[in-house]
Amino acid sequence: MLTDSKLCPVCQRPFENRKKWQSRNQWASIVYCSKRCRTQARSRTKSLPPEA
Template sequence: MVRKSDLPQKTCPVCQRPFSWRKKWESVWDEVIYCSKRCRGEAKKG
């Protein structure tokens, strides 16, 4: 079992918070930029 602290992390460019790898992002981890739909929307606004 892998601990959450051992998973890869990225920093969201909108809110500047770190977010961890998720199983649903397994095949697209290189393409994931934002931590949430909210941050994606904020980035497109301005």
Template sequence: MHKKPHLPEKMCPVCQRPFAWRKKWARDWDQVKYCSERCRRTGSG
């Protein structure tokens, strides 16, 4: 079984759930605020 190293996490301000770092966010992790596109649309609207 493959064990992932501990990844940084943030809390989504919309759904209040923690979400972990993803490779697609590697370049702009500091700017990521929402766990998903759906929460991003809900939060900015």
């Protein structure tokens, strides 16, 4: 059984499935807790140098 919570890689906060993501396929593809975090992650990988 799939868990209904994930950890956002940007803000490091757990977030749960929401009504707007009730579709299982949609939830499975969700990585970030919010649109803002997703945008942040994209800009961050752009501006930051690669790790190590």
